[in-house]
Amino acid sequence: MEFIKALNQTFATGKTQSLTWRREQLTALKNLLEENEQAIYQALEQDLSKCTFEAYMAEYAFVLSDINLFIKKLTQWAKPRRMATPLLALPGSSKLRPEPLGLVLIIGAWNYPIQLTLSPMIAAIAAGNTVVLKPSELAEKTSNLLAQLIPQYLDNSAIAVYEGGVDNTTALLKQRFDHIFYTGGKNVGKIVLRAASEHLTPVTLELGGKSPCIVDDDCDLKVTADRIIWGKFLNAGQTCVAPDYILVSRKQREPLILALQQALIKQYGPQPQLSDDYGRIINTQHVERLISYLDGQGDNIVCGGQSEIAEKYIAPTLVLNPALDSPIMQNEIFGPLLPIIEVENMQAAIAFIKAREKPLALYLFSKNRQLIKELSEKTSAGTLCVNDAVIFMINHHQPFGGVGESGLGAYHCQ
Numbered sequence: 001m002e003f004i005k006a007l008n009q010t011f012a013t014g015k016t017q018s019l020t021w022r023r024e025q026l027t028a029l030k031n032l033l034e035e036n037e038q039a040i041y042q043a044l045e046q047d048l049s050k051c052t053f054e055a056y057m058a059e060y061a062f063v064l065s066d067i068n069l070f071i072k073k074l075t076q077w078a079k080p081r082r083m084a085t086p087l088l089a090l091p092g093s094s095k096l097r098p099e100p101l102g103l104v105l106i107i108g109a110w111n112y113p114i115q116l117t118l119s120p121m122i123a124a125i126a127a128g129n130t131v132v133l134k135p136s137e138l139a140e141k142t143s144n145l146l147a148q149l150i151p152q153y154l155d156n157s158a159i160a161v162y163e164g165g166v167d168n169t170t171a172l173l174k175q176r177f178d179h180i181f182y183t184g185g186k187n188v189g190k191i192v193l194r195a196a197s198e199h200l201t202p203v204t205l206e207l208g209g210k211s212p213c214i215v216d217d218d219c220d221l222k223v224t225a226d227r228i229i230w231g232k233f234l235n236a237g238q239t240c241v242a243p244d245y246i247l248v249s250r251k252q253r254e255p256l257i258l259a260l261q262q263a264l265i266k267q268y269g270p271q272p273q274l275s276d277d278y279g280r281i282i283n284t285q286h287v288e289r290l291i292s293y294l295d296g297q298g299d300n301i302v303c304g305g306q307s308e309i310a311e312k313y314i315a316p317t318l319v320l321n322p323a324l325d326s327p328i329m330q331n332e333i334f335g336p337l338l339p340i341i342e343v344e345n346m347q348a349a350i351a352f353i354k355a356r357e358k359p360l361a362l363y364l365f366s367k368n369r370q371l372i373k374e375l376s377e378k379t380s381a382g383t384l385c386v387n388d389a390v391i392f393m394i395n396h397h398q399p400f401g402g403v404g405e406s407g408l409g410a411y412h413c414q
Contacts, residue, residue, distance in 0.1 A: 003160050004103070004175050007130040010157045011102050017128045019078060023071060025125045025154055029118070030067045032153040033060060036145075040114060043141040047113065048235065049280035049312075058234065059114040062394070066119050069396050070126040077126070100128030101202075102178030107169065107192070109183040110282055111238040111334075113139035117146065120181045120204075121159075123411060129179070130158045134172060137165045138282050177201050183240075184208075185332070186405055193408070204409035207402055208240035210332050211359045213389070214349045214375070215248045215256055216366030223387075224365040225259035228338075229267055231363075231389025233316050236279040237336035241361040241383070241390055244332065245339040247349040253342050257318060260338075261303050264316050272316055273308070280312040281335060287312050290335040293328040294319070304336075346371055353379050358404035363389055382406055 015021060033040070040060055044050040050059075083094040104124040108117030117135050124131050133150065135143035147161045162172060173180075173195035182192045183206040196203045215224055232243050248256050268275040281287045287309050294305060297319055304317030319339045322328050328339055343349045346366075353362065362381035366372060376384055382402040385392045392398065401410025 001171070001175060003162075004132070007103050007132065007158065007160060011100075011130045016125075016130055016158050017100060019074060021155070022078075022126055022128055023074060025159070026067055026071050026074070026122065028153045029122065029125070030064065030071075032149050033064055033067075036149055039145060039149075040142075043139075043145045044114065046141040047110070047139040048238070048282060049278075050235065051277050051279070054234065054277070054279070055114075059112055062115045063118045063122070065394075066122045066396070070122055074126055078128075098127070102129060103132065104129045104179045104181065105132045105134065105172060105175075105177040107134045107172075107180070107182040107184070108136050109240075110136035110138035111235060111240070113142040114146075116183045116206075120183075120411060124179075124181070125159070131160070132172065132177070133159065133161045134169060135161065135163065137163065137168075179203070181411070182206070189408075202409075204401070204411060205407050206240065206400075206411075207360070207405065207407045208332055208334070209357060209359050209402070209406040210244040210329075211241060211361040211363065211381075212349075212353050213243035213246045213363040214346065214353075214365065215246055215252060216346060216364070216368055216371060217249055217252045218367045218371075219365040219387070220367075221252075221255055221259045222263075225256065225263040226266070227387075227389045228363075228365075229260060229263040229316075231391075232338050233264075233268070233278070233336050234390065236281060236314070237316075237338075238279070238282065238334055239390065240334075241393065242334075243338070243361075243363055243389055244359075245329065245341055247341050247343050247352060249345060250342050253320075253340065257302055257320070257340065260318060264303070268316065273306070273311075273313055278316075281314060282312070284309055284312060286335065287314060290314050290333070290337060293326075293331070293333065293335075293337055296326070297322055297328070302340075350375060350378055358382075358402070358406055360402045360406035361385060361390075361392075380404070 041052050041055045044055045080095045080097040083096050085094045106120045135146050147163050150161050176199045179202050180196050181204045186207045189205045189207045268278050272278045291307050300319050302318050302320050304315035306315040314336050317337045322339050358380045360382040362384045364386050399410040400412045401407050
């Protein structure tokens with residue numbers, strides 16, 4: 001691939017190490033966003049039926065905030081730092097000097113095709129790297145828009161957009177990179193890691209998984225329901241850190257279901273299909289996958305369950321006590337289906353989580369400080385979020401990444 005060779009040659013010149021160059025590229029990317037805001041909203045609406053508010057909050061403003069932060073902190077973060085020197089090495093001195101890795105491949109995701117593609121690129125540019133950006137082909141309109149706009153605003157000798165499907169990505173992964181950043185499912189994550197190992201290339205893998213949500217008897221039920229519904233059905237459930245299933249006691253089960261149903265009506269109305277705020281599934285293949293998870297659930301479906309393949313619509317759906325070996329409990333759902341699992345007590349909930357793979361996010365709604373402490377000490381997850389859902393993603397001061405099967409490495413690190 002000739003463009004790979006050209007990007008490596010650009011890096012070898014030292015051009016991208018200049019703080020002036022980095023700042024110019026970040027400013028140019030900011031201009032791209034601000035001058036094409038409506039076009040971005042339109043592409044996101046066409047790909048995922050995202051309403052303008054959701055597109056602004058979770059994509060546009062998120063990335064703009066990242067850019068502003070990196071521009072503000074660039075000089076500070078790039079500055080060499082003095083390190084302690086052992087007595088035996090005196091009068092020598094030690095410094096830690098941040099330096100770019102080289103050529104970075106960023107493989108974006110379709111569920112947040114602006115945020116999860118541009119946010120890693122911002123960090124790569126700020127660190128002084130050259131970049132190959134591979135948007136997801138499933139979010140076709142957004143991918144096309146990025147491929148059209150980025151060459152108009154950014155340095156083409158250092159930053160390239162490469163579109164295409166599986167074959168194109170496979171071809172890219174045969175090339176040698178200095179870092180690979182991938183957001184997506186664990187099966188493709190294994191392919192990326194395997195390809196990277198051929199060149200001993202470091203990777204950041206943000207993989208998701210099944211993120212549990214514990215609802216304690218001791219919680220503000222109305223606030224809990226509102227926040228779970230918002231976090232789960234944002235982007236029609238197609239969010240890597242969305243609550244994947246709920247663990248609740250028998251005592252709290254029915255009050256919680258009622259509160260969740262009320263929160264659904266409050267946020268999306270009695271007919272979510274008609275709501276401007278409720279998105280759609282990315283394509284018919286994923287609609288059919290999600291519908292298959294409801295096969296055999298029958299009376300377990302306590303709310304929702306309706307679907308319309310042609311419209312790529314699945315209603316917000318609550319499923320009570322599905323079999324633990326059923327597909328809905330064995331796979332990351334990544335859609336608007338929310339299982340509710342009854343457990344004997346909170347100790348059983350903790351045991352349930354510990355018996356499974358480590359999640360990207362773990363949620364607890366409780367006022368019990370001892371339970372909060374116990375959950376943080378006895379479980380492992382990429383992030384533990386207490387009494388809220390998803391909102392931790394806006395914290396730029398906290399690293400974001402998974403552990404075990406939910407990911408490798410982190411970003412938003414300082």
